[in-house]
Amino acid sequence: KQEVTQIPAALSVPEGENLVLNCSFTDSAIYNLQWFRQDPGKGLTSLLLIQSSQREQTSGRLNASLDKSSGRSTLYIAASQPGDSATYLCAVSPYNTDKLIFGTGTRLQVFP
Amino acid sequence: GAVVSQHPSRVICKSGTSVKIECRSLDFQATTMFWYRQFPKQSLMLMATSNEGSKATYEQGVEKDKFLINHASLTLSTLTVTSAHPEDSSFYICSALWASYGYTFGSGTRLTVV
Numbered sequence: 581k582q583e584v585t586q587i588p589a590a591l592s593v594p595e596g597e598n599l600v601l602n603c604s605f606t607d608s609a610i611y612n613l614q615w616f617r618q619d620p621g622k623g624l625t626s627l628l629l630i631q632s633s634q635r636e637q638t639s640g641r642l643n644a645s646l647d648k649s650s651g652r653s654t655l656y657i658a659a660s661q662p663g664d665s666a667t668y669l670c671a672v673s674p675y676n677t678d679k680l681i682f683g684t685g686t687r688l689q690v691f692p
Numbered sequence: 693g694a695v696v697s698q699h700p701s702r703v704i705c706k707s708g709t710s711v712k713i714e715c716r717s718l719d720f721q722a723t724t725m726f727w728y729r730q731f732p733k734q735s736l737m738l739m740a741t742s743n744e745g746s747k748a749t750y751e752q753g754v755e756k757d758k759f760l761i762n763h764a765s766l767t768l769s770t771l772t773v774t775s776a777h778p779e780d781s782s783f784y785i786c787s788a789l790w791a792s793y794g795y796t797f798g799s800g801t802r803l804t805v806v
Contacts, residue, residue, distance in 0.1 A: 614795070623698070623785055624736075624797040669735060678724050678789055682736045 582607045582674055584683035592689040595662060601655040601686045603670035608648050611673040614680070615644050615655050618667045627668075628655070660690045694720050696788050698798025705776055705805055713771045713801045715786030721766035722788035727759075730783040730800075742769050776805040 587602045603613070612631045616624040628637045628644040630653070636645040643656040653670055667687045671680040695718040705711050715725060723744050728736040740756075742748040742763035750756045758780075760772040769788075773780055786798040 616797075621783070621800065621802065623696075623799040624787075626795070629794065679726070679738060679741065680787070680795060681738070682728075685735045687733070 582610075582672065582681045584670060584672055584681050586668075586670060586683040586686050588686060589684065590687040590689075592691065593660060595660060595690055595692050597660050597690075599657040599660050599688070601657070601668055601688070603653040603655070603683050605651045605653075605672050605681075605683075607674065608651055609675045610648065611675060613644075613646055613653050613673075614671050615642075615653075616669045616671065618669060618685075620667075624669065657688075660688075662690050662692055665689045694788070694790050694796040696722075696786065696796045696798045698786050698801060700801060701799060702802045703804070705803070707777055707805055708775055710772055710774045711776055711803060713773075713784055713786070713803075715769045715771070715788070715798050717767045717788045717790070717796070720788075720790045722769075722790055723766060724789040725763060725769040726787040726789070726795075727761060727769075727771050728785045728787065730785060732783075736785060739771075773803065776803070778805045781805045 583606045585604050614629045615627040630637050630646040641658040646653045667685045669685045670683040697716045699714050725742045727739045730736050739754045740748045740750045742761045744763050744766050748761035763769040781804050785800045
């Protein structure tokens with residue numbers, strides 16, 4: 581059974597810091613991995629999608645990497661801002677299914 | 693881009709009553725929709741996968757008679773929480789899968805059973 585874990589569970593940093601959020605998964609048989617952002621009481625916004633054949637994806641200040649063989653992904657946030665405060669979720673899409681299996685999430689707070 | 697509209701955003705109901713939550717894909721046809729449940733400060737737990745015109749597939753441990761899912765058209769899926777109890781209070785989120793765009797999520801429904 582696929583299990584997805586995120587470390588740290590919570591993070592509080594001053595504005596301007598560069599951050600690394602970690603995601604690990606137990607079964608490497610995946611189509612892709614996605615990172616999402618969730619604001620309190622809201623739905624999810626997709627940030628980055630990495631196909632299983634890719635190593636990384638970048639969007640603005642965000643960079644996500646994928647090492648499928650070791651079951652790991654990292655989300656790098658450069659020059660963090662208070663507006664980045666949210667919960668970040670990674671999710672994997674296993675082979676032979678349309679499901680998304682979500683990680684445990686990292687609650688990020690960036691203070692001015 | 694693809695948009696999924698979920699209603700209501702908040703609902704309070706009395707214990708023993710039923711509540712229906714709607715999830716609509718506004719500008720695309722979603723052959724597959726997913727329903728998730730999220731407890732405070734926890735991740736999303738997949739409840740069921742619904743395919744248009746067929747019965748939903750429920751995850752292990754989810755009561756299909758408790759959480760009725762209907763996917764009658766390519767743009768609408770509904771989740772009905774039957775005979776709701778306080779322990780059903782949670783945040784429910786739907787998601788639609790569109791081959792061209794991937795997964796799009798609704799804004800969620802906060803259910804409170806009193």
